[in-house]
Amino acid sequence: MADVFSKKKRSEVMSRIRGRGNKATEIALCGLLRDSGISGWRRHQKLPGTPDFSFVADKVAVFVDGCFWHGCRPCSKGRMPANNADYWTAKIEANKRRDRRASRNLREKGWKVVRVWEHAIERDPARVVTRICRALKK
Numbered sequence: 810m811a812d813v814f815s816k817k818k819r820s821e822v823m824s825r826i827r828g829r830g831n832k833a834t835e836i837a838l839c840g841l842l843r844d845s846g847i848s849g850w851r852r853h854q855k856l857p858g859t860p861d862f863s864f865v866a867d868k869v870a871v872f873v874d875g876c877f878w879h880g881c882r883p884c885s886k887g888r889m890p891a892n893n894a895d896y897w898t899a900k901i902e903a904n905k906r907r908d909r910r911a912s913r914n915l916r917e918k919g920w921k922v923v924r925v926w927e928h929a930i931e932r933d934p935a936r937v938v939t940r941i942c943r944a945l946k947k
Contacts, residue, residue: 834873834927835861838937841930845938847945857918858911868920869944872908876927880905884928 812819835852842850842862850871854863860870876886880901889897912922921944929937 834875834930837930837934838862838871838873838925841934841938842941845942847938847941856920857914858908860915860922864945867945869923869941870915870920871923871925871941871944872911873925873930874908874927877901878904879908879926881926881928884926886928 814822838861842848849866850862850864852862853859854865856863856870858870858872861873862871863869864871874881876884877888878901889901908924912924915922923941923944925937925940
């Protein structure tokens with residue numbers, strides 16, 4: 810189906826969309842943390858890469874990486890679209906570079922970084938909690 814907007818107008822419309830993260834999986838992780846009795850976290854602190862959760866006292870940053878947007882290879886959600894493949898490949902690779910840069914910047918500042926895949930929260934929540942607890946040394 811053809812777009813009803815011109816290329817310029819579509820660009821303008823899309824530039825005004827200001828989503829914040831992967832809400833469903835972030836909310837699921839909030840529930841896991843609460844159910845596990847893990848406290849002391851904050852959401853979206855002003856740190857390099859803007860972690861989804863940060864434990865400031867313990868200097869632990871947790872990122873919830875959506876399988877598509879962050880290029881999860883083994884996951885079916887991480888599959889690249891057939892349309893406009895060059896664009897999507899460049900976009901996902903840039904996201905991965907940005908993720909590595911943010912993790913490195915945080916580690917250089919003395920933070921521990923935990924990256925959690927979207928599918929891991931759905932498939933193995935206990936392991937996700939264990940990884941976070943290990944970083945917190947709890």
